[in-house]
Amino acid sequence: MKKTLIALCTLAVGGMSLSACGGSEAADDGSITMGFAQVGAESGWRTANTTSIQDSAEEAGIDLKFSDAQQKQENQIKSIRSYIQQKVDVIAFSPVVETGWDAVLQEAKRAKIPVVLTDRAVDTEDTSLYVTFIGSDFVEEGEKAGQWLVDNADASDVDKDGAVNVVELQGTTGSAPAIDRKKGFEDKIAADSTIKITESQTGDFTRDGGKQVMEAFLQSNPKIDVVYAHNDDMGLGAIEAIKAAGKKPGTDIKIITVDAVKDGMTALAAGEINFIVECSPLLGPQLMDVAEKVVAGEEVPDRIVTEETTFTPEQAAEALPDRKY
Ligand code: AHR
Numbered sequence: 001m002k003k004t005l006i007a008l009c010t011l012a013v014g015g016m017s018l019s020a021c022g023g024s025e026a027a028d029d030g031s032i033t034m035g036f037a038q039v040g041a042e043s044g045w046r047t048a049n050t051t052s053i054q055d056s057a058e059e060a061g062i063d064l065k066f067s068d069a070q071q072k073q074e075n076q077i078k079s080i081r082s083y084i085q086q087k088v089d090v091i092a093f094s095p096v097v098e099t100g101w102d103a104v105l106q107e108a109k110r111a112k113i114p115v116v117l118t119d120r121a122v123d124t125e126d127t128s129l130y131v132t133f134i135g136s137d138f139v140e141e142g143e144k145a146g147q148w149l150v151d152n153a154d155a156s157d158v159d160k161d162g163a164v165n166v167v168e169l170q171g172t173t174g175s176a177p178a179i180d181r182k183k184g185f186e187d188k189i190a191a192d193s194t195i196k197i198t199e200s201q202t203g204d205f206t207r208d209g210g211k212q213v214m215e216a217f218l219q220s221n222p223k224i225d226v227v228y229a230h231n232d233d234m235g236l237g238a239i240e241a242i243k244a245a246g247k248k249p250g251t252d253i254k255i256i257t258v259d260a261v262k263d264g265m266t267a268l269a270a271g272e273i274n275f276i277v278e279c280s281p282l283l284g285p286q287l288m289d290v291a292e293k294v295v296a297g298e299e300v301p302d303r304i305v306t307e308e309t310t311f312t313p314e315q316a317a318e319a320l321p322d323r324k325y
Helices: 044-060 073-085 102-110 138-151 176-189 207-220 232-244 262-269 284-295 313-322
Strands: 010-013 016-019 032-038 062-068 090-093 115-118 132-135 164-170 195-202 226-229 254-259 275-278 303-305
Touching: 032 044, 032 073, 032 284, 044 062, 044 232, 044 262, 044 284, 062 073, 062 284, 073 090, 073 102, 090 284, 102 115, 115 284, 132 284, 138 176, 138 226, 138 254, 138 275, 164 176, 164 207, 164 232, 176 195, 195 207, 207 232, 226 232, 232 254, 232 262, 262 275, 262 313
Parallel strands: 032 062, 032 090, 090 115, 115 132, 132 303, 164 195, 164 226, 226 254, 254 275
Antiparallel strands: 010 016
16 A cells, blocks of 8 residues: 555646645555545446446556445545545545535545545535546536527427426435536526426435426426436436326426436437436546546646537437447
8 A cells, every 4th residue: 555645735736736745655565545435326327437436446456445325425424534544545535415525524634645526526615625526517417408408498398388397306405416407407498488497306316216206296287398307317217207197208298317327328219308418427547547646646637527428319329339338
């Protein structure tokens, strides 16, 4: 295991996090140990993300200590504290929620262990508490979803009464993707006064959560034109609820989701989802690359944004045969 001095020495210089004190402290066997605190196993996206991290660590020869927080912040904090005690070389995690991390990140800083954020950001004024953040632009994802609806509002007004009623299935309350995807979507649909969010509740990013919330929405709302689900799994749960209510998903009610995992893409190609905004879970290779650089005392950018696209049903059908997750 390497010992590093770098966490305390991180400076923000022109958009780069610079490990100013230089890499390793002492002779070592050359190996890197990473403690990774995962959110949970709530979705197909998360499963693909975990596989990407585990496979990439093995490929890079990085010794990975992995924990699953079961979507609870207190479990993630416990894992991070345990990684600090074990004196790992680098800690990486995808925060369940945005706030409440300063105390444990201060502890990592005092222990001189660098922290890399992946997938989700933390809300803190002290950006010296982490070296970099690798992941998607969730606001932009929400904007892409909202823009699609603005461009297709006429087709989405199922009963042509001049109002496009949208129900929103939010991700985990307080999480960066739920906050940002909501904001991006709302910003874009503001351009069209016929589009209104009539209901919005959390389904916690799970299929079951999406199904249950959609069942309740269907019972209390006679007219739903569009479902905007913050991930594929909740959209797939909504499809089950819509079918059980005797309606046709994708036709009687349009569906927009985020992620583009295989199950979502299959439903899109079959016309049961109408549009998917991609969110890539394949963050493992970038994370290992950054971890090696950080431990070696090299510069890394303070923000690494994942490249993503969007899919229509036709594009999904074309992409599906090569889809790995
Ligand atoms: O943080 C990424 C989100 O978390 C994915 O969109 C969702 O499927 C997952 O649970």
